[in-house]
Amino acid sequence: MRGLLVALVVASTAAAAVPAPRTTKAPWPRPRDALALARRAGFTPKTHEFFAYHVHAHLDVFVNGRQARVPPGIGIDIADPAVHRFPEPDGTVGYGGISPPCKHPCISPLHTHDPDGILHTESARAHPNRLGQFFTEWAVRLNRTCIGGYCRHVRFYVDGKPYRGDPRAITLTNLKDIVITVGRPPKPIPSRFPQ
Template structure:
């Protein structure tokens, strides 16, 4: 939970859904998708956390019950599907940022670099709902149903511009 604290969050012992939003993140290197891991912002080894196989069997889907110690950041991933969950016990919580998520992931993100890829030697572009974003990508607010695509190197033929969120997903 040290990375959650580094990102500015105070981990809790369970989920709070007073403010509850979802955004989706795609990361592509030379057009190839890079999986956003399950369990970012979750202490997956804590007893109150249950990891079940995903429906397609390619990873784990982590669900949080009640933990004896803080095990959950308000910004996290349950499954390796790129959905970023923002869940807070505060009404109208200010949106978390993409930079906070990358801090929790332990991956550098700023206006020059994504991980070990830096713009001085590799093309980097960030898109929000299919539109190229300007400025520091770390400052992008994770608002409801945003589709964010971090494109490193050669872009894909089509940059993702939306995600099929479920109708009842906030």
């Protein structure tokens, strides 16, 4: 009985350490607890990337016509020495190129490498992910009416067309272009995966 009590205390302490979804306004930097958030999103972190199922979806977030950046390194333990860092054209740092594999799990099957909004699914089996899982990893609130701290005039688009369903349920298929706007949208609404 005592062992069960200790296990429950440890489990509840670990669960409490995972950050809650942020309800603040943009920007939303990469959260620190990448692997705990990946587990919360339903993923099992791995020691390296698998490419049996390899798809890229794209996410843009605009607040009053200005782009809110999707940061690099979401879903990646960037502190692991096996995770390579590389300079980005905008002066930020990208993450990935895990070789040799990490000694311990360091990457989620759903992650970002660069600040370009491309959501990478790289896994050992075909298993399409959903936008809600990505927002869980990013630790940003997302529902039908809110993104982060914005809960008015929020709209969703998939491949340039208005989307009125649950945005957390949007499947991240290859070359899908997802746009979330708050307030005044950009003109035109992006409708194609960036080349």
